[in-house]
Amino acid sequence: MTLLLRVGHAMGPFHPTVGAFARHDVVRVGWDTPKLVGEVQRVTWQLAVGHPTEELDPAVVEDLVARGLLVRVEETPEGRLAFARGHRVQPLGVGTLPTDDGGRVVGTWTSPVAELDPEAFDIWAWAHLFPDLDAAATGLSGASAIPGADPAAVLDRLVHRLPELLAAGVLYLDVPRDGVRPAP
């Protein structure tokens, strides 16, 4: 199976003038801001948090993949590694109350968003300190609640947990900060 995941920090619709319909939705991906034009593109991006369904328009998916707004992750060690070297995660929300299983509630103190178990919490809290997900898997191997004897096993878990964390809105995928920077 292949995962289809949305990439980027959602920046919402842009209304050019008072009362006008949104011209497009903006997403920040690395140093770029690709646009989602129209509801089909916007919804396709929003829904890409796991295994693609047949309802998604293949042409729209291809376009968004080509523009870096979606990424396909082949669920093989090689596929995960290729994805991990080209992407990182960024957390959304703050940690608040403890959960019964030793995890945390994440969101804001007045409006919880998700309950994270210890493994998910460690991904949320720490993976973003590394320049990409490959480095995160290496750094968190043996030093977190993510089980796995080696970085490849940790990366397997990390990729496995990404869809639900993306869907819950407690993190987003990005490309490495030092990846491609536009010329001044």
Add this chain to the structure above:
Amino acid sequence: MSSADDSPPDAAELVLPVGHSLGMAASGPVVEVRLGAAVEQLGPAEFALWSMAHSDPAGGRGPWGPAGLLDAAERVELEGAAGHLEALLQRGLLARAVPGTPSARALADTVRLLPLTTGLGNDHQSPQVYRMGRPDRLLAVGSSATYDLFQWAHMESSLWRACEAAATVAARVGATDPGLVEPEELLTGLLTGLHALLGTNAVCLDTWGVAP
């Protein structure tokens, strides 16, 4: 960033929380705050003060500084607030800065602005107003300059570098307003409105990844 002299407090001085709340440990009444790659543990009184430093709990619109924070602590009968304030400043979990002065620049050199929510775009009835939050919960609003820093500042290696970059971009597209093309003015504008973003957890100040 703390002052040891007895000069009267500057009315424009701000107190700002630094760090990303990781939440309450299951083991006891301690809140963990990530400061860079380290975890700082805050006891209940320390956390109360750190929390109140995010924004004026009474909703005041004036500069939110150490004097107001200590007044608020007294109103809620928080014991030892002055000592906790000093300790949190020493630990780097709180910072003091006066916008438009070297203390603001010193702060901006040592932190990054990390967005903790998504952008909701501009308001269709007031396109100059930009919104931040989740689709089901608006957390904060700001100008295009604030939204620009919300979107881009964390990509730079310090808040100051972010202000420099934003000013360069604004000048390149033809802006002339000093509030858009002067890094110092951008920083002043951001710091002046920052508590509205910190208080709703729309952003936090982080020390991870800071480089000169």
